[in-house]
Amino acid sequence: MRRFILTALVALLGAAAMTGLRTTSVSAHGEIAQEGFVRMEAVGWWDVRFSRSDLTQNDNMVISGTTKLLETWPSNMSNGNPEICYLTVVEPGARFVLVDRKINGMESPQSFFCSKGSVYNFSMTLRARDPGNWHVHPALAVKESGTLIGPGQYVNINSSPSGFSFPITLLNGKSIDVESYGTWLVLGFSAITLVLGMWWLLYWTVPGGVKRTITRLRVANELPLNQDGGPAVGIITRRDHRHMAYITGAAVVLTGVGFLWASSHYSGNIPLQVQWVKPPAPPVQAQLATAQATDAIYDTASDTLKIETTVTNTAKSPVTVSAFRTGNLTFLNPIAGLPHGDYEYQMKVSPEGTIEPGQTGKVTISLPGDVLRKQELLPLGQAQYVVAGVLELTDADGNRNFDTINTSLNPTST
């Protein structure tokens, strides 16, 4: 019987150890389930670049780009007024370690003060930690709204024989590896407390004689709640009191001496820090044009979303509609560039030509329905039938403007 129980326990422990096994590749995250109109209206992403897609442990990769809290920010989130943001990364568990984050050139280790309509040029440096092929996104968490996910890409991490380390230097000059710092103190101290706890429990439960458990209910039933009968009854003896005093003493010494030791060994400690920053505004770009959306028609026959816009060129050179960005997707005008990355597609722009200085033209962009549907970015069946995004306009010198457009979605066949 004992052998059977032992075998079963060993099997259970073995199985538990198998939970440490894992796969090293991942699917995309669940951004698709976030409501389409919210993703389109809340945040815009452009020029998101991953500096590398193949790394070895301890290598750095930079994710850079621009994100904007759009003027169309939905009224139902953060009461329509986003104020506190946190630029982060969505990854499948801690596969990278974030070692640097700049927003509009400012170091931003923690949250930052943000506002509707503001633009944030960011860069995040990630140190490769765990080997595998991981899907990684930049993301913007907004207080009382949640985490809005930007464009994602697969990144491969190869293992290094030396493993992973996360070195930093403390203010007292000591160098530590954050990956393992303090682990043995935590494990060791916890284990000692467990020994004390088990000692206390086993003292009462394991020895024979009066320390039986189930039969004591009958004895306890005979005594008032505030009495243990004393030595005359003998269910709690002087020896018991003495023994408990030893264990309690050991606990007091462990805690007291440990506290004093740790206080002196780790002197100079400070409270947890809250270092929220307000990034400076990025350089203002000269306005090239204004754009307004007038209608958005989802044509079921051709499975195309057509967004009609009115563009007025206010600059001195012709402008082109070069891209449209919505949610975590980018649609490029074929004449402006070819898609690269996992989140860029082509769109059709008509008329194809440019808009001359001082002119106002109607431009229709046609987006492939299958791409939008796959990303659940056609808000059909959702609480707001709207389409929104950022229209990118480029002049002859390559200067760009980013205009937020939004309009009601008309889901009728033409």
Next chain:
Amino acid sequence: MATATIDLEALRIRELAERRYKFIDRKWDLMFWVTAGFVVGAAANITHLLFAGDWDFWTDWKDRQWWMTITPFATIIIPSALQYIQWRAWRFPTGATYTAVCLFFCTWIGRLLQWKYFINMPINFVWSATWIPAGILTDYVLLKSRSFILTSLIGSAVWTMGFWMSNYIMQLPYLQPTRFMGHTLTVADVQGIGYIRAQTPEYLRVIEHGSLRTFLQETQYVSLAFGTTLCVFGYWVGQFLGRRLAVWPILKYLKQY
């Protein structure tokens, strides 16, 4: 005369304590302690997780203001219930230590299988606090006082202080200052920034942000004092569970339902 009566009564109870039974052997004791441990650990764990779990998951939530105030309350409830149950049933001063040990196994299985191996967080970022020294001290108060009122008052203070001192030992290395991204931060803050938890952004941390009236270092002791008073309240919530939901129902029946 009175003394003789008391001694006779004590003798009778002593005989009862030493009585040998035909069917009730030590297997019943073992089955009780082992199988009850699961539900006790689970109750302590879920009460802690959903009332104060966030402050224990990550080192950069373990602050001196909120962690110390909320956690003793959230974690005294089940130990208090078990103190009543085990003292009432067996006169064992073991309820708080038993709960703390069961909770130890529950939380550490969780931290290892789920936090470390599932989402790949380093254990020095997601370690669990320990309540065992606090449990031993609180049980000692019950053993000596034999009073739940005294234990609720003294024991709650002991529980809160024991929790703070024993866990501060483990947390102190992570409160060492460093410069990171051009800012002075603790190692715990660096862990919170480095090991990314996308759905728990930094601004969600309910920790000391400071105020005009935080009064510098006093906040630690104010928090401990308030934690103790909340703990007294939690102790009596636990007493309600032990008295009314665990012991009172014994052999009580609903006749009409």
Next chain:
Amino acid sequence: MTEQLAPPAGQQRAPERATPAVYDPPDIPGKGPTDWMGGWKWGIFAPLILLGLAIAIRVYQAFAVFPWGLDSSTTQFFWMWRMLVVAFLLGVGIFTVVWWRWILQSAKSLPQRFSRREEVRRIAVFWSLVGATSVNLYIEASFWPNQDGAFHQTLVRDTAFTVSHIPMFYLFFPLGVTLAVGTYLYGRTRLPAIYGPDKGFPWSFFLLISATVTEVAQVAMNEWGHSVNLGNAGAEEFFAVWFHWPFVLYGWLASGIFALWGETILRLYTIEDEEAADARDTVPAAAPSTTAPVRGGS
């Protein structure tokens, strides 16, 4: 049921009929009422099966979460995860029907009168079932909630049926109801002196079963809370959020499990006293003595 409808125990004895023989379990070495492979057998097997099941699912997750469990819109998620919900619910449903039915049906052919040894064996089996319920409560209130915290605070919640919810809410939560009610049915049909129908419905079980049922019901409130935007509460992953608290309050009702141990221990004392009285009285009885006058189950 009312008291009026329940005939007094004396009338149930039907004295006009011949008194049935007293059943005493065969004396097989190593399989006695309080032997590990006797009365305690299920006290070992049932917890191991439950823990094994939880760990098997955790191993499945180790391989199936990151490739196929993060994006609920994919076909793979449908087959590997959503279908698991169906499989779990069907599995628990079938097990529940089969087990409860077996408890009730087999009770009909149980001996009318049984010995104290048999009652002690039944109490050991009962404790085994209570122990299994306790282990299940651990799995549903600690093992998976720990994963739930780890998963949701780190990864994107994109469905009510996330990979950490599936085993927790749709396997072990309903299994808690199955085990608590099944344990009651066992007590009602096998331990009439404590849980017989004529006693009324025990408060201990009322609390324990309420805990398991309300936990299942609370899943709905939890998902509703996560789906609405009520400031940080619904939109972000704060584990100590108010709409999680009912899981704790309902869980506390499971304190009634201690009353199960309490009332069966008191019954064991009665059995021991009767046994001791018999041994004291006279010659050893030819036939084993009886405890419970009649089997109360139907």
